[in-house]
Amino acid sequence: MRLSSAARAVLFALALLTGSSAALADEGAVTLVIFKGGWIFGGSAGKGVLTFHGQTYGLTAGGLDYGLVFGGSQTTLQGRVRNIRRAQDIAGVYAAAGMGVALGAGVRGILLTNQNGAVLELSGKQVGLMANVDLSGLAITLKE
Template identity: 70%
Template sequence: MQIPISLRGALIVLVALFGVGLHSAKADTGSITLTIYKGGWIIGGSAGGGTLFFRGRSYRLGVGGIDYGLVFGGSKTVLHGRVSNIQRASDVAGVYAAAGAGLALGRGVRAIVLTNQNGAILELSGQQIGLMANADLSGLAITMR
């Protein structure tokens, strides 16, 4: 018995969608807090740490990165937010890339949405303190401690 090509294609699509649905059904959310110290002149760097709260447990995080473009000054940024589309805590670890611009003179507000290679989505907002002007490309790496 042969299955018509159109029916076979429809079955393949249905199985693929079902698999994606199962994958998404297992994805979960958590909350995250990051403290990032940033400084530089043309080339900048950032370092810091944070905590991921996921499924009733807390996990310590390390943060580091590099910026290239117009970077001048130094700042401390404390971000709080939500991490989504993760199945396990280690999905947060990875490299996040962003292009952005900002100016902080004293105290400022910061908000950003980032995604890593594992599909983790960070939605963060918080305060930036210091003197910092930037229009740059930046990379941020988060590691589990």
């Protein structure tokens, strides 16, 4: 899935906000599998991997949703994390407001940033019955 020009503009703006230190930052490959379910309040949990400088690191992910949340789904996301200097920079809380509907299989794409300035650019497939217009957060931790 290619990024739209709007998504590219957002990434460019985020790179400008991080200043000249972004030139020293690097990127890595990320895969996440997230299970999500709820009724008004929802939750998500999952796991994944980060590949950075030839090393593979385990990841755990989880979060809470609030708003119009109904159903359950499994989402498999792949992409990259940018603007990191070390693997630990991927760890943190990523927040998003969004909406979506998945009945059966659907395509999902997200662009998020955390408090360390790491930028997640992921896309993938969502399977299940899920309807949401919500505020959601995703916390990613690095397994050690």
